[in-house]
Amino acid sequence: MYAFDYQRPAALADAAALLKADPEAKILAGGQTLLPTLKQRLAQPTALVDLARLPGLSAIEKTAEGVAIGALVKHAAVATSDVVRAAIPALADLAGLIGDPAVRNRGTLGGSLANDDPTADYPAAVLALNATVVTDRRSIGAGDYFQGLFTTALEEGEIITRVDFPQVERAGYAKFRNPASRYAMAGVFVAKTADAVRVAVTGAGQSGVFLWEEAGDILASDFSPAALARLELDPADLMSDLHGSAEYRAQLVKAMAKRAVAKALA
Amino acid sequence: MNDSTVTPIGAAVRRKEDQRFITGKGRYTDDLSRPGQAFAYFLRSPHAHATIRGIDTAAAKAMPGVVGILTGADLAADKIGDLICGWLVTSKDGTPMHMGSHPALAKDKVRYVGDHVAVVIAETLDAAKDAAAAIAVDYEVLPAVADLAAADAGAQIHDNAPRNISYEWELGDKAATEAAFARAAHVTKIDLVNNRLAPNAMEPRAAIGEYDAGDEAYTLWTTSQNPHVARLVLSAFVGIAPEHKLRVIAPDVGGGFGSKIFIYAEETVCTWAAKKVGRPVKWTADRSEAFLSDAHGRDHISHAELATDAAGKILGFKVHTRANLGAYMSTFSSCIPTYLYATLLSGQYAIPAIHCEVDAFYTTTAPVDAYRGAGRPEATFLVERIMDKAARELAIDPAEFRRRNFVTQFPHQTPVIMNYDAGDYGASLDLALEMADYKGFPARRAEAEARGKLRGIGLSNYIEACGIAPSAAVGSLGAGVGLWESAEVRVNPTGNVEVLTGSHSHGQGHETTFAQLVSARLGIPIDQVSVVHGDTDKVQFGMGTYGSRSGAVGMSAIVKALDKVEAKAKKIAAHILEAAEGDIEFKDGRFTVAGTDRSLAFAEVALNAYVAHKFPTSEIEPGLKEGAFYDPTNFTFPAGCHICEVEVDPETGVTRIVNFTAVDDFGVVINPMIVEGQVHGGIAQGVGQALLEGVTYDADGQLVTGSYMDYTMPRADDLPSFKLGLTQTRCPSNPLGIKGCGEAGAIAAPAAVINALADALGTQDVPMPATPAKVWALAKTRAVRQAAE
Secondary structure: OOOOEEEOOOOHHHHHHHHHHOOOOEEEOOOOOHHHHHHOOOOOOOEEEEOOOOOOOOOEEEOOOEEEEEOOOEHHHHHOOHHHHHHOHHHHHHHHOOOOHHHHOOOEHHHHHHHOOOOOOHHHHHHHOOOEEEEOOOEEEHHHHEEEOOEEOOOOOOOEEEEEEEOOOEEEEEEEEOOOOOOEEEEEEEEEOOOOEEEEEEOOEOOOOEEOHHHHHHHHHOOOHHHHOOOOOOHHHEOOEOOEOHHHHHHHHHHHHHHHHHHHHO | OOOOOOOOOOOOOOOOOHHHHHOOOOOEHHHOOOOOOEEEEEEEOOOOOEEEEEEEOHHHHOOOOEEEEEEHHHHHHOOOOOOOOOEOOEOOOOOEOOOOOOOOOOOOEEOOOOOEEEEEEEOOHHHHHHHHHOOEEEEEEOOOOOOHHHHHHOOOOOOOOHHHEEEEEEEEOHHHHHHHHHOOOEEEEEEEEEOOEOOOOOOOOEEEEEEEOOOOEEEEEEOOOOHHHHHHHHHHHOOOOOHHHEEEEOOEOOOOOOOOOOOOHHHHHHHHHHHHHOOOEEEEOOHHHHHHHOOEEOOEEEEEEEEEOOOOOEEEEEEEEEEEEEOOOOOOOOOOOOOOOHHHOOOOEOOOEEEEEEEEEEOOOOOEOOOOOOOHHHHHHHHHHHHHHHHHHOOOOHHHHHHHHEOOOOOEEOOOOOEEOOOOHHHHHHHHHHHOOHHHHHHHHHHHHHOOOEEEEEEEEEEOOEOOOOHHHHHHOOEOOOOOEEEEEEEOOOOOEEEEEOOOOOOOOHHHHHHHHHHHHHOOOHHHEEEEOOEOOOOOOOOOOOOOOHHHHHHHHHHHHHHHHHHHHHHHHHHHOOOOHHHEEEEOOEEEEOOOOOEEEHHHHHHHHHHOOOOOOOOOOOOOEEEEEEOOOOOEOOEEEEEEEEEEEOOOOEEEEEEEEEEEEOEOOOOHHHHHHHHHHHHHHHHHHHHHOOOOEOOOOOEOOOOOOOOOOOOHHHOOOEEEEEEOOOOOOOOOOEOOOOOHHHHHHHHHHHHHHHHHHOOOOOOOOOOHHHHHHHHHHHHHHHHHO
């Protein structure tokens, strides 16, 4: 680990000011990606701005549309939240599948979305549910937020404060874990509203999370696992590596989509 | 069974050492700090193969906190010798193996990614890393040789090894084997890759070197399975210090699996550098370094053919194997794919003729050496895969085909050196078939099929050679050392006992089993016995722990020493009890004059031995301390039958092990709980090889599986609850009748798992590791094939 300065501001505006003053500073939330990266000397920030003491970023609240989850809420808290489970049980399920207990008790929603790892779980939920990412500057719709591998609409120094998840009729998440890392090789979140179905896929795409629109269209008219049987996902834009070819990932996406629909119906 | 009882052999005594291990009170090398210690960081080669045109350390030496920077030139200037390979293998044309130069720090060339270029010693590890980044190395990059299959066509790695061949070796009778094939009714052929594995001990390697200028003596604390061998190699061959001026301590060691047998560059450099910089020098590998530089295991490509007659009896077996040595020959690398491999190719079967050729190649990859099983897993995989394939080709049930060819008379001389002393292969097969409900399998398969799943069942009837090994035998085969073991039993005046052993425990539970043996023999509570190991200043010499040898060889040495202790104690008791020595009986911890009630407790005799008032010290020396060296008369031959049942999800390619039955014949069992633990761990590693693990280098020789993000370690949820059973034939070649249990699971499991998958998928071409992606592709092919039928 290289040396760095450590700041723990008490107010959001102070955090923003610190980040503005030092473009090489990094935000520290749960640290579940950042700290291993630092330990391996793969990053050399001048300073870490720890958001842990900021007020108002750690709440889970029922809203008129669904639930609002603060950026600093830990995965374990989402997984065990009665509010989340009542509104969007699939979101609680997803949070309970992230990493291992240690990760779930340190990692945060905001941290996961800001990092936008292409094999992370939350992006699938945010995109399928068409959630809104709220920052200290603005609100960003899910469709605009994800822009590629580790790339989001966030500007320099912009801080996620919460995410607004709208309630849907039905939702389900199914994940196939990479045998080694246990990250998603294919994670599929299916969300059904009155007039549409959105199917978001994480772990498999070359450019990060994406919407599988053909699957959504078919499920909109027939929301059943069997409806997906005749559909094939084009592997052209999927990842291919030591653990599986793009063709295999296409198969996994389809299999997980079927299982996600089955869970949504359960 | 608790600590204050006498513990008979065969009792499931709770492990004495676990209290300190699970409460964080173990003392591993990295837990130790020496006054004034500095920290070493090794600058490693980023290239698989390159000439070093120059190393500029000037800027790095000026960095803050740097204590010293040393390179291969400094080693050469001090006339420090190369790392060695301790077993000479001779090619079939009579030429000795071509041992490439192996300096602890590269001299003019690097030969794998992770090879040692320089060591930076600094006040902190971070300072050492910072300085290492400032070293300028001028490399001329050469082509990598990462592909074993094409290693002979690659760029030459060592000047003295044309075509990158170290040796082309053979074993067995070629003419007799060809003759057997000429009269065969059927020949089964198979091509197999035995995948390369990273050992992944939980504790990474570590070393602290220290030099005492007053005594002119060195101390090395290191993660070693055999500290005395390390001292011998570092003194006699590498030449760091005379043997009596070098103390090697292997304190608590957190797993080895073979990878900590070898004498590595890092511990060598830390010891040597301690004097150079005048400070203790500490190094601890991080996990990335472990992946790069621990000696890997396995890595064979083999073609084998099995000849059978019309009655399904085996006539002959021939094997041609390409073995990967990696960039350098590690301490015992030469004997693994030869004498620990081809000698087991007869399996449990009466095979009249066997011929095996092994070509060993250098590649620009990490060195390959012993890893749990070491040669025997490779042999078992080959034998048990081709047995299954042959059975299917001959339309004989795989269990029946094996039974038809079992060795049933003992001793049995195989055509490949080994002489099997005892066994009952039918008994373990029968018990395993029953425990696995082999007969009920077709119904379970049909039930799975109704759920859209593919079920398969597979057998592996393994045999291994353990208790390594008779010194004269291994000497005649090229070993540079004898493979006996030593023990010393020190009885204290108060009657408690210290056992000094040349074996080394790095997870095996010796502190319990060895104490259990002494407790049972002397009739004293187990908490009155302590086991001392791992320090060359305490234990005079020993050969260490590997090859499942500590029970059969290490404990036999203790038995010999105990025999001497008992004999002397009887003499003392006879004098005190004023009886003839021949009338003294020793039972349940008491020396009794036969036929009388006159007796002495063991502790009373011990006290008298040291007080020495009551016997003539002109006839009997005071004291009660005896040592022994035990050299086994033969290898031991643990054997058994493992049966794996798998269920494949054709939609995702996921293989679930639904049943795993292991029936083993380990001879006499000292502590069944510890034996079970050894079997569990071995199976986990065997399943890991079959389904999960595989070291992968890309064409440029870069390690692709350099972390747990890409190298799949077995996890608890990859494994079922195992069904374990034991059969027993006593081993006739050691006093306890024990055979060894440390490697059986890793040896047997891969073939059982892959045979089960082959059964489920209807193809014999199932590669290891059979990852979900590969299994999915095979399941898809099966579906296409079935649709066509």
